Amino acid sequence: MAVTIRDVARASGVHISTVSRTFSAPHLVNPNTRSRVLAHAEELGYRPNRAARALITGRTYNIGLIVADIANPFFPPLIKAAESQARRHDHHIFVADTNEDAALEEEVVRALAKQVDGVLLVSPRMSNALIEQLSREVPLVVVNRQIAGIPAVVMDVARGARIAVEHLTSLGHRRIALLGGPRGSWTSREIRRSASTTARTASAELVVIGPNPPTEVGGLTVAQDVLRAGATAVLAYNDLMAIGLIEGLLAAGARVPEDVSVVGIDDIMLSRLTRPKLTTVATPTAAAGRAAVDMLLAHGDDRRTNAHIYLQTELVIRDSTGRGPGPHSPADPGDVIAHGGVAS
Amino acid sequence: MAVTIRDVARASGVHISTVSRTFSAPHLVNPNTRSRVLAHAEELGYRPNRAARALITGRTYNIGLIVADIANPFFPPLIKAAESQARRHDHHIFVADTNEDAALEEEVVRALAKQVDGVLLVSPRMSNALIEQLSREVPLVVVNRQIAGIPAVVMDVARGARIAVEHLTSLGHRRIALLGGPRGSWTSREIRRSASTTARTASAELVVIGPNPPTEVGGLTVAQDVLRAGATAVLAYNDLMAIGLIEGLLAAGARVPEDVSVVGIDDIMLSRLTRPKLTTVATPTAAAGRAAVDMLLAHGDDRRTNAHIYLQTELVIRDSTGRGPGPHSPADPGDVIAHGGVAS
DNA sequence: GACAGTCGTGCAACCGCTTGCATTAATGGC
């Protein structure tokens, strides 16, 4: 049915190895022969069968991309960027969704391992030990996680959280709630660590609420907890939770930002469109997707490198944050950036 | 490096064909042998190489999923549902993004054709003729398009558009703008056709503006055109455009819905969160993703079937629509449904 | 004109697995 290398060879009157070389080692074949073969290949609509090629070369030209939840708006820009970058290098992308389930992550990596050149693990929920083990079975690049010996692309959320908390304390907030993310999230731990340190430095209190599911509902359901805790400002694990929280706060009769200030993280598209518009820490998701693909393709088979790429985050101040009860200091304009560049 | 069928055969003391049958035709092997082989396979961490299997069986257990724009919030729920349904049947999903480019669609289908069992073409921008031609090279299921002989999953946007326009005319709107979608979109044509007929029946005027890019910016930039056209109500090709339009209208000093009513299509997550909350036609995207996968797996190799699955759409009335200048009739409560079920 | 070097091509093994056929052993009917 499908046209194979043999059909092209027959049509061109050469051996299949010559056809093969025409595509994978053109310099080895006589220019005349080459153009004749190419003409026949074109005419017949021949495309090399990648699976067959992979069988012998070991390179599939496929990449696995594993995310916790495709429908979480944080991921699509990353997926899109990764896919486009991969295709630029003639690779295809398998996308898999693990529903925030660590066990499923492992299973999917294993299932994909044989048919990809590597796997991009975005915001994994697995343990470090398991990731290290898997990286022995298939080249891995993790995004939003730091593990010694595993190539990684990390967005500097620690800095983002610091600046967000500084923003809040400078507005006079003295009691800040932190909405934690899902269990197993490295990012969530980083945020917590950094926010905690920063709050202490500014002699503000940090009340941690969580872990929570990283969704709108996750934010909505803790609105009461936030009010009960007496916090006048909140830093949420991500924008979705922040937006859900705002909904919950408004429903409970609290005003945002007059009564409670809310800061999200990620700067998803949504955040510009809600009312009030969300103040948030922008993370360069598209850049992360591209960088992760580049890293995977660059490192190829030499696993266990210490290459880490750091991407900068920035505070985008919109309408969901305002004055708190305490004295406020003038904001440092250097930290406020409207549109983000990327540093490595 | 990787463990192959030979390693398992050696460990179990049987021929590789017995190992092969243990996995692909278990009834042909003695239960004792089978469990011994399975034990050794498990111990060694053996997983059959799918590429090698595909080479001989012709089945890859992979599916291609091609969308115009992963970052457009309409698609992720569909991708997520398709991926999960595919995995339920032990298939993996290649996701490709074509940036709304018809030529790229063709290229991607061809590139993927050899390594998938079929391709899901979601909201394709290609011509029917090209789709028919491609369907001869690889099994195809189209979503949101009707082509004779090609299996399809279509959301009944015609009915959705009809009910949306009826909603507007019953509120007293007599001059309605329709924001068209991208060139090549079957859905856009369906909406236009249906809206046009419905408007005529209600003796309202329909002003078509477009084609437009199906994005927030696409809606934002035509706000002036809408006002200039003197329309008091708008039906947009999708929610993203509707939301952009509302932004544009508000920026231009028009109130929504007091001065202009706006209806979107899709009911993306965003639409519940903007202010005003968007009235929109809900399309069952997740169900479409599942149905498309089921269809592809069911039809297998018998291309050219006429199987079409129709999914129902529903009007969700929120806050972006209100009274128009003309006389209004009471809304038909039967058409107003808050949460959607799915019919086939 | 003999010889070494280069270039272009063919040959055949092989990647990991499936599968039709052959082979062997065990079973049951008479």
Added chain:
DNA sequence: GCCATTAATGCAAGCGGTTGCACGACTGTC
């Protein structure tokens, strides 16, 4: 106790490519 079945396994070809090696035809050198 013999023969026909049936069950379980082995054998080997082949899926569509790639690649090390061998070989023949030129080329240039002395």
